[in-house]
Amino acid sequence: MVTLRVNGEDRQADVPPDMPLLWVLRDVVGLTGTKFGCGIAQCGACTVHLDGQPVRSCQLPVSAVGDRAITTIEGIGATPEGTKVQQAWLAVDVVQCGYCQSGQIMAAAALLARTPNPTDRDIDAAMSGNICRCGTYVRIREAIKQAATGQPNGLQVIVDGGAA
Numbered sequence: 792m793v794t795l796r797v798n799g800e801d802r803q804a805d806v807p808p809d810m811p812l813l814w815v816l817r818d819v820v821g822l823t824g825t826k827f828g829c830g831i832a833q834c835g836a837c838t839v840h841l842d843g844q845p846v847r848s849c850q851l852p853v854s855a856v857g858d859r860a861i862t863t864i865e866g867i868g869a870t871p872e873g874t875k876v877q878q879a880w881l882a883v884d885v886v887q888c889g890y891c892q893s894g895q896i897m898a899a900a901a902l903l904a905r906t907p908n909p910t911d912r913d914i915d916a917a918m919s920g921n922i923c924r925c926g927t928y929v930r931i932r933e934a935i936k937q938a939a940t941g942q943p944n945g946l947q948v949i950v951d952g953g954a955a
């Protein structure tokens with residue numbers, strides 16, 4: 792039996808110690824917002840936070856979590872960065888199919904928590920491990936900048952210019 796602190800609540804799970812955290816969150820705790828993509832720590836779909844740090848939950852044994860606080864996509868909106876990121880994601884209309892987006896938002900929120908005004912290089916470094924098969928990368932970068940500054944950046948101008 793392990794006790795996990797998930798989104799501010801203690802959750803108990805009777806699981807083997809080597810079960811990946813992703814399985815525990817989805818299949819035992821019932822939080823299915825975190826997604827399974829590759830299963831080998833290469834795509835970022837399964838990103839959650841441990842004490843605010845982004846981790847790949849598909850390759851993390853639940854026994855390695857210890858007493859660190861877990862935040863998932865279901866809880867990130869309760870943090871200041873998560874609120875800003877989610878609002879910017881909606882304003883920029885980032886999402887296409889949506890499958891990668893939980894991980895994208897978790898990675899973006901962690902970036903803004905440690906680097907409130909990220910450069911393009913900071914964004915690329917923080918987000919490069921999060922794969923989007925729909926290619927929403929330009930909108931993701933725009934949304935991160937918008938979340939950081941509270942201001943729209945250049946994307947709308949480009950879109951409007953392209954449509955004219």
Ligand code: FES
Pocket residue numbers: 826827828829830831832833834835836837838847848849850
């Ligand atoms: S499912 Fe964990 S990184 Fe792809």
Ligand code: FES
Pocket residue numbers: 886887888889890891892922923924925926927
């Ligand atoms: S929005 Fe479809 S994979 Fe990213």
